[in-house]
Amino acid sequence: MTALPAPAVVAPAAGAKPKAASGPRAAGTASEARTRAAALVPDESLLVGPLNGYHHETYAFPLPADDGSGAQTWWKCRYPRAGLLRFDLRRFASEEALLGALQGRVTRIPVLVERRGISLYSFIEGRTLGEVCPLGTPLSRRHLNQLGGLFRELTSVDVDETGFAGSAGAGGLSAGREDDPAAFLTRLIGFTEYHVYRRHLPRYGSLFAELGVHGAALDRLRREAARLTPRPFTLVHGDLHRENFIVDADGDLWTIDWELAMVGDPLYDLATHLHLMGYPQKESERVTGLWCEAVESARPGASAGWERDLPVLLKYKQVQSVYTDVIRTALAPGQGQGQGRGPGPRLPARAPGRIREVLAAAAIPLELARVPTSRQVRTAYENWFMSQAPTTTSPATAP
Structure with a gap:
């Protein structure tokens, strides 16, 4: 048994506990995970x-x-x-x-x-950065400096000491280290196209179609990806958003949830961070400048070509969010009475607005003829729910 190290964190104040997820728990026996815990x-x-x-x-x-x-x-x-x-x-x-x-x-x-x-x-x-610094609020100077320190440390890590073997990634896509951002983004586009969009098209195709979403945007992105500037590969966290930063009692920023980490284009980390954080334009520019200084101080050339390439990576993140969020939202609603259409899945009240936002953000790369209204989004989901409902045959008409 490994001995516990000196506490890296202190126990919560007397009587305080971490917060459990809100919402009802499923009835019945404890899950295997809870039993093991x-x-x-x-x-x-x-x-x-x-x-x-x-x-x-x-x-x-x-x-x-x-x-x-x-x-x-x-x-x-x-x-x-x-x-x-x-x-x-x-x-x-x-x-x-x-x-x-x-x-x-x-x-x-x-x-x-x-x-x-x-x-x-x-x-x-502590509290998540989303609680301390909600959407629309600029980061403090302290947190900006610590974010810059994180970018610098990620760029400084010797990836050969991280356990990265360069073997085939999920879906059989090559995860080799060519220090080639064009190949890196092309692999990500391929994963989104084949393992997210096309794989689920038979089930969700009518929903995508009613929302005006198709797969042509990925072909256009692939052509743009081929022109990315060469940059040295680094360790990439891959999911730097407000809920993956914890602010402790001293006001320091901790980084959690590393399961999407990769070895790849360092600019991808910045693009993902900007996309997920939803900064105002001025704050986005400030963080971008901070990132450039941090990665260049650790590895000269790590920010090469960022002015031209960042918009391409942001387009990919916008399009990826549409495909993933549309499917996740279809899977998320609880069971109950439908929205005036009889029993069936009920779309959460805020879901149409969120889907409309991700569609609006990706309207240009998706070449949407129009961005549907929240009401139209809700109708699209209701139509899809109805199409998925099992059909029943009346006893009087059964063969």
């Missing part, structure tokens, strides 16, 4: 969870320090959710192994230990 604590009432998260079922709990002080440190364990659709290409076989390799190389990331063959992540006590 419960085996790690002397009392199942100590478990908090499941915590919010799409890819994993996560539980947090306190464990006593090994120094006999009686102090407790909060940890969490994560289990992949079964049956999830994967919308992003994975490059590292193990997030745990990557985090282990990054200890001492990247500042303020979770510590990992092993208990009973289960990897535990240190629970970073």
Whole structure:
């Protein structure tokens, strides 16, 4: 059994606990993930969870320090959710192994230990950046500096020491290290086209069509990708948004959820960050300048051609969001009464507005003839729900 390190995080204040995901829990027996987590604590009432998260079922709990002080440190364990659709290409076989390799190389990331063959992540006590700095609010100077430090450290990491083997990635797509941003983006476009769009077209084709979405945008992006500027490959987090940054009690920024990390074009990390953060234009320009300074100080040439290439990568992120969000929204609604059309899935109230926003953001690369209104988005989903509903035959007319 691996001894617990000196606490990287302190236990929450007396009586405080991590927050579990909101919403009703499914009735019935405990999930396998909860059962395995419960085996790690002397009392199942100590478990908090499941915590919010799409890819994993996560539980947090306190464990006593090994120094006999009686102090407790909060940890969490994560289990992949079964049956999830994967919308992003994975490059590292193990997030745990990557985090282990990054200890001492990247500042303020979770510590990992092993208990009973289960990897535990240190629970970073604090609030998400989304709570501290919501959409439309500029980052503080302190957080800007720490974000720049993260970009610099990512660029400085020796990728040969991260466990990246350059083997085939998800879907059989090559994940080799050619230090070629054009090939890198082409692989990502191919994954989105074949494993997100085309794979699900038989089921969701009518929904995409009613929303005005087709696959031609990916062909255009592929042509633009072929002209990207050569840049040295670096470690890329791949998912730097407000909920993957935790602000601790001292006001410092921690980076969590490294499962989408890759070795690839460093500009992709900036494009993903800008796309997910929704900065106002001036703040976007400030963060871009910060990124350029950070990566160039770590590896000269890492920002080469960014002025021409960043718009192409942003287009890809906008288009990718449309394909993934349209499908996720179709999968997300709870069961209940339909929107005036009888029983069936009910679309969450805010979902049409969110889908309209991602369509509007991608209107140019998608070449949308029009951006549907929120009402039209809702109607498209209702029509699709109706088309998926099982048909029933009246006993009076049954053959």
